[in-house]
Amino acid sequence: MTQANFWETKSLQEMNDKEWESLCDGCGRCCLVKLQDEDSNKVCLTNVACKLLDLETGRCSDYANRLEAVPMCMNLRTDLPVMINYLPEFCAYRLLYEGKPLEGWHPLLSSIADSTQDAGVSVSEFAVSESAVHPEQIQDHIIETLTDGY
């Protein structure tokens, strides 16, 4: 008899902190800087990653203090419904919120720590750190328009 996976039996609200945090695959996509056009309100995604993102691991380098250090950082635990369209379609939080199963490569299913990198969805493939880009040049790094989300 096999034990059911917690993400298949619990709602997002029912998960404890450890379970919740383990859903993040470390792709780093939500840590990419977004710009909003003042006239059109269009939201554009850049390949510039938050200064706190470790580009190698795809993890925040100061997760516990991130909301104080970066006021624009999103708290998915409280803001998921508002931010849902700005998460990639493969993000575990978005998938579960939409009633869909996790991707087969997700570390919780593959039991391989690097499976996000292997799946080719990590920002480490293409992102540059915010700390290496002049603020006035961030708009030169736009890679996608996110008017309707990812």
Ligand code: SF4
């Ligand atoms: S987009 Fe989702 S899976 Fe990727 S880093 Fe953000 S919360 Fe984690």
